[in-house]
Amino acid sequence: MYIGKVIGNVVATRKDEKLIGSKLLVIKLEEGMPRSARTIVAVDAVGAGKNDRVIICTGSSARYGLKDIESPVDSVVVGIIDDLNT
Template identity: 40%
Template sequence: MYMAKVVGSVVSTQKDPSLVGRKLMIVQPVNSDGQSVRHQEVAADSVGAGVGEYVLLVRGAGARRASQLDDGIRDVNDCAIVGIIDRFDK
């Protein structure tokens, strides 16, 4: 799992069927001090996160499992928001 801050959203009217109805958010990975690390990326939101919130991300197979559909449609998702961080305790 990774930590990130939601910094924006992406609007895409033409996309793979497995992404229809999902919010696509721009996330900036961060460390436990809230400082940016690496580059921004797009994540499918499964928890209703908003811009400015710190979130938990999963990538790869974890992201596909987090947003798996029951209707047999393959899931192309490679990065998913699976939690909203309330605080960092160190």
């Protein structure tokens, strides 16, 4: 999983029906991560909001964070980070 920061959201009226009702977050991946400083779009699964530092699950596994696991979604926010011990 990657660590990133929620920086906004996407508005899309025309979309796959399984995405209706989902919050599409824009996430900036953190420095030091693979693809650092790049932005991706992820579905929120934990009530994340702007400026939250979050854990993102990517790939086909991401679907298991959603109610409907047969959704065309490759990135899901699966946790909100309180602290990083390194």
